[in-house]
Amino acid sequence: MNKEMSNETKQPKIDISTLSDDELLGTKICDLDLSIESSDLFPIIVSFYQEFEEKHLPHRPKIYLGDEWFSPEGMNAISIPFYLAHPRLKQLEQKIMLEVEGGSEDWCLRLLRHEAGHCFDHTYGFSKRRKWASIFGSPERTYAPETYRPRPYSKSFVKNLGHWYAQSHPDEDFAETFAVWLRSDRSWKEDYKNLPVALEKLRYIEQLALECPKLQTKNVSGRLPYAAKNSKISLKKYYDKRKKENEDEYPDFYDTDLKKIFNGDTTLPKREYSAERFLSKNRKHLVNVLAWATSEKKITIDSFLKKLIERSNRLDLRLGKPELETMSELSCFLTSLVKNYLFTGKFKRKV
Numbered sequence: 001m002n003k004e005m006s007n008e009t010k011q012p013k014i015d016i017s018t019l020s021d022d023e024l025l026g027t028k029i030c031d032l033d034l035s036i037e038s039s040d041l042f043p044i045i046v047s048f049y050q051e052f053e054e055k056h057l058p059h060r061p062k063i064y065l066g067d068e069w070f071s072p073e074g075m076n077a078i079s080i081p082f083y084l085a086h087p088r089l090k091q092l093e094q095k096i097m098l099e100v101e102g103g104s105e106d107w108c109l110r111l112l113r114h115e116a117g118h119c120f121d122h123t124y125g126f127s128k129r130r131k132w133a134s135i136f137g138s139p140e141r142t143y144a145p146e147t148y149r150p151r152p153y154s155k156s157f158v159k160n161l162g163h164w165y166a167q168s169h170p171d172e173d174f175a176e177t178f179a180v181w182l183r184s185d186r187s188w189k190e191d192y193k194n195l196p197v198a199l200e201k202l203r204y205i206e207q208l209a210l211e212c213p214k215l216q217t218k219n220v221s222g223r224l225p226y227a228a229k230n231s232k233i234s235l236k237k238y239y240d241k242r243k244k245e246n247e248d249e250y251p252d253f254y255d256t257d258l259k260k261i262f263n264g265d266t267t268l269p270k271r272e273y274s275a276e277r278f279l280s281k282n283r284k285h286l287v288n289v290l291a292w293a294t295s296e297k298k299i300t301i302d303s304f305l306k307k308l309i310e311r312s313n314r315l316d317l318r319l320g321k322p323e324l325e326t327m328s329e330l331s332c333f334l335t336s337l338v339k340n341y342l343f344t345g346k347f348k349r350k351v
């Protein structure tokens with residue numbers, strides 16, 4: 001067990017649980033002195049490795065704390081975001097990014113299995129085979145996971161992560177299929193018995209797994225990239241970068257839509273009827289409902305809502321209908337925008 005995990009077993013130099021948000025944000029990531037073994041991640045990873053044993057897989061990915069979820073190219077390793085290694089950091093992640101990716105045991109395991117699928121290919125080079133391409137598609141296809149157009153009702157793909165992620169690229173299709181195959185608490189043969197294309201992919205994974213003991217591994221060793229223990233940036237810089245990556249340019253041609261929803265006379269008292277106040281009061285509820293309905297990240301939805309609030313204030317808009325009717329119209333409007341973002345990578349619609 002310990003061979004596959006990072007050897008970060010020192011006692012914390014600072015007690016981050018007692019730090020304020022400002023103090024924590026001013027701390028360098030490397031100074032957090034985090035450890036997988038002493039965190040809530042440890043029993044989850046034990047369960048994860050147990051699935052490898054049950055499937056008789058000889059390769060176990062090395063798991064370490066990095067800056068985000070990913071599997072380094074060509075390596076049999078998985079980076080887990082460092083904030084999952086301490087409750088105080090998860091609390092800060094929730095506050096700033098509005099959700100903690102991999103924060104629950106089930107979510108964490110789904111992500112681990114997915115990244116393990118990439119490791120499976122890194123280790124044995126299966127994607128170079130002609131049959132692999134005939135089943136999953138060419139691995140040379142342009143990779144654009146943020147802007148792919150999924151087909152929600154397609155029966156050709158398994159479902160492990162949200163956003164129909166298996167449809168984003170053949171590599172992701174393979175990783176998602178591996179994740180479903182690896183899972184020990186469900187029967188993929190039963191779950192996908194009526195989906196022949198997805199079932200064929202799962203059976204192919206099983207065939208590859210049987211070959212593993214006879215194959216020469218191809219994984220490349222080396223320094224683990226973006227390891228938390230080597231990161232000298234502060235948490236503030238880390239979050240500034242992440243928030244910037246999740247921002248979307250404000251589409252000013254939504255003015256017409258906003259004016260239709262908030263069509264009240266501008267002479268109405270601003271304190272009681274302003275669109276800005278209404279949106280601000282209901283912002284948290286809207287973010288939660290839209291995230292649930294669309295599976296989009298809360299930070300993306302919230303960032304967009306903030307811009308709509310600012311724009312509503314600039315236009316000095318007022319409520320002109322009962323709040324319940326306004327909320328209904330607003331929810332439909334925002335759902336269409338978020339779904340458009342999900343399918344195209346943009347909130348802007350074609351006009």
